[in-house]
Amino acid sequence: MHQQDPDEIPLSELLGNSGESVPRVVSVARQGGFGAPSIQVAKKSSSAALSEDELPLALLIGTERKKECSRRKGKVEPCRKAPKRKCERMKAEKHRKAKKLQATSTKHRAEDESIKWCSLEHNGVLFPPEYEPHGRPLLYDGCEIALPPEAEEVATFYASKLGTVYLEKETFRKNFFDDFRKTLPVDLRKRIVKLEHCDFSRIREYLDELKERKQSMPPSKRKELREAEAQRVAHYTVAIVDGRKEKVANYRVEPPGLFLGRGDHPLMGRVKRRIFPEDVTLNLGRDAPIPPCPFKGHDWGSIVHNQRVTWLACWRDPISDEYKYVWLSASSHFKAMSDQEKFEKAQQLSKHITKIRNEYTKGLESADRHTQQRSVALYLIDKLALRVGNEKGEDEADTVGCCSLRVEHITLQEPNIVQLDFLGKDSMRYFNRVRVEALVFHRLREFLKGKRVSDNVFDELKVEELNDYLKSLMPGLSAKVFRTYNASYTLDKLLHSVKTPGPDIHSRLLFYNEANKDVAVLCNHQRSLPKTHSLMLERLRDKLEESRAYLEALKMARGKAQASPDSRAQVTRWRRPVVEIPEDCSLAERKRIREEAEKRPKEKQVVNMGLASITRGIAQTQEKIRRLEADLKTRDSLATVSLSTSKINYLDPRITVAWCKRHEVPIERIFPRALQEKFMWSMGVSEDFRFPISNVVSNDPSGAST
């Protein structure tokens, strides 16, 4: 749809808000059909008409499988081995069934695709509430203009972005304004022709009022509302998969709004229209009841019974035309299994890594340009943890990974320094200067020779070829596994580099975070500086200074007190004056008063203290200073590094669990609740777990089968 000339799109479809706007049924959208033939599209109206050939294999064998599943259900599965066996059994059985089926079927099906579930029940998805017009006008050339609800909604999206950096971007404003005008009735469209003449402040005021009202709500009321909301959505938060009750991750359908891409996205500011039931495909067990469609006069786009996938629902994103899926939560069986498989694969790589490194080092010497490029690319992926860098479309931000690096991204410096400077995933800048092996440097120089800055460095290499090659070295290996492997390997190495990581929990956590940070830096996991970062640092330094001065004063007082033990010594302390805030003033006012007070000079405070309390004070202040110093250091060094991404995606949780066990650190100090649930499968690991598995005896039988 985004290919269409935007002016041709009917208003109602663009906004997707009016009653008669009934988007196309998913199953007939694009490319003449939804999905490949192996995915069974049972368009509801015609599902009964599907012949046996068109039914998913799994459905035909559904009854038998169901029995087997329920038998297994009660069995407690030991951490890792059982799921794997189960998976293999399933595959084997599927294979047999597939052969049987093939004999009677004219349609050929893939035989190695595994069945993910036998029964699946859920309540569909939760749609955002209908738009409620507020009636605040747009000002055009200073004149009030009452907008029809569709236009008002889009104007309100924009108003909510006032004051953000998006509005500074030409592309954003243009895309928005083009789409906004399409929502206007003809007469208004003729009149409203320039964004600069539009004033959204009245709408913004309304949004601010809403916010203020919400903020000033008493906590009790807030809690009440929260609980009511939880009850309203409860129905959608769980699914039943093979008899297991599982949490659904994103049961909410994405609401309409302005598309906010990352970096210089050509589509930023476009209106992302509302999603309707007609857009949505539900994936359900054949026996599961079809959830009633929540909107009168509407119906689900289609219902499928696809046992080869784990999604519960999907629709196409109106902006990118990509699929959006509703998944189970990270703690679900599906996700836990694939997580385990991921780390298992990374561990496998450790057994092949020496061979692979020899292989690509040898490849550098090859006379064949293709082999050279493949080897250099793999070298960079392995050493620098780069992403592979698939091709990107024109309607996306210009970002690159290894294979899509262009000449402009690389600077070579004799004798062997390579400087990489490019925008990677999410338009995050990757900047690194590294020493590389002489031959790598040499090859890179050759690859750059005679090319324009916009040419690809690896012009003879395709991502698929690289991955095919990796598969020839180790089954199932692909480029991303190197990131997982190197991240986990590094953490394990660092955590084992020191016997005792600190005398107390605080210092041990500091040590862990340092290791975590090294991994995050390796993976280039950055975050933007929090807005109040420098302020926060300033406050910390301030506190530190204050504590140091106080310590000096205490020490001086101690001298005096020791001279005449019975008297009390005077201790001087400089502190910020206490702020007095009048009761009845607005939030903004209070904030202003506080900020004002920050600027006032410190006040002198003199107290009389006895020797005992002075001594106590010294010890306490020294401890406080130590803590502040450590805090200041870590906070500064972690300011632009995001630890969570690697923790969630790259670090084998067993490394962390084992470390916590060895050093008596409670796991919740490192994994917050959601991560503990996600990594439940790893909690039983032995404290001598190593990544990769070395010859240390592990309690993990499947992993130890080296």
Added chain:
DNA sequence: ATCGAGACTTGGAAAAATATTC
């Protein structure tokens, strides 16, 4: 061989929840 659909993981920012501080 190539291409694009499709499904799944990974990513930072923003919002919400919770802890800390005065």
Added chain:
DNA sequence: GAATATTTTTCCAAGTCTCGAT
């Protein structure tokens, strides 16, 4: 006990990678 700081969760964009059609 309210305001603020920090942590955790949510959101949804943006990657990777496989597979089947051509």
